[in-house]
Amino acid sequence: MLVAGFPVGALQANCFLLAPAEDADCVIIDPGQDAVEPIEEALRKHRLTPAAVLLTHGHFDHVFSAAEVCRAHGVPVWIHPEDRAMLADPARALGPTATALFGGRIEMAEPDEVRELAGDSVLELAGLSFTVDHTPGHTKGSVCFRISTEEGGSLLFSGDTLFAGSIGRTDLPGGDTEEIMRSLKEKILPLPDDTVVLPGHGPASTIGRERVTNPFLSGGGASFPTRGL
Known part of the structure; x- marks a missing residue:
């Protein structure tokens, strides 16, 4: 399996490309701000053809380039229905204070073809099988994507x-601390310790490492800052 990842935009959101191998179809996850050029570079380098764009949630730092990427390659975008409205109206998920930090207005357009993710389902794309887990809390439509590797x-x-070392913030519209803690307890913590975590911001980790060292998962997290937009 080929996995290419890189941070993009002012908030350094991680964008990922996945494919069974080089010279194959691929899936693009979270094409945020300023993602078009590095995506195109990775497509050329690995001779990949996009089949779809997947979005973990609707915040603009993860979806900003989705419409342009989808239009350029004629592919659909997949997003949970609870977050779909953010594709055309990102400010509704930020609130006035956060929106003001970005000049008071963020203009985006919904991609031409939007398909809605069903929570807790399996999605077959580009020769890959993704398990979709609905994990509300950071936003109402937040999801995580799981995929098995050839190595097991x-x-x-x-x-x-x-x-x-942290979890997503819950103080923006649609955020809910109780929901994100429930999502972590019911959907994330039961995963095997060797599961590699590729987050929306920052470095990779594993479930085993986070189970032991993440203050929000091991208790006493209230005094630690959350992350994300």
Whole structure:
């Protein structure tokens, strides 16, 4: 399996490309701000053809380039229905204070073809099989994508639900602390320790490492800052 990842935009959101191998179809996860050029570079380098765009949630730092990427390659975008409205109206998920930090207005357009993710389902794309876990809390439509590797392990694309050493913030519209803690307890913590976590911001980790060292998962996290937009 080929996995290419890189941070993009002012908030350094992680964008990922996945494919069974080089010279194959691929899936693009979370094409945020300024993602078009590095995506095109990775497509050329690995001779990949996009089949779809997957979004872990609707915040603009993860979806900003989705419409342009989808239009350029004629592919659909997949997003949970609870977050779909953010594709055309990103400010509704930020609130006035956060929106003001970005000049008071963020203009985006919904991609031409939007398909809605069903929570807790399996999605077959580009020769890959993704398990979709609905993990509300950071936003109402936050999801994580899980995929097994040929070596027998698994990858978790956790978006802004789980980070190395932290979790997603819940103080923006649609955020809910109780919900994100429930999502972590019911959907994330039961995963095997060797599951590799590829988050929406920051470095990779593993479920085993986070189970032991993440203050939000091991108790006493209230005094630690959350992350994400």
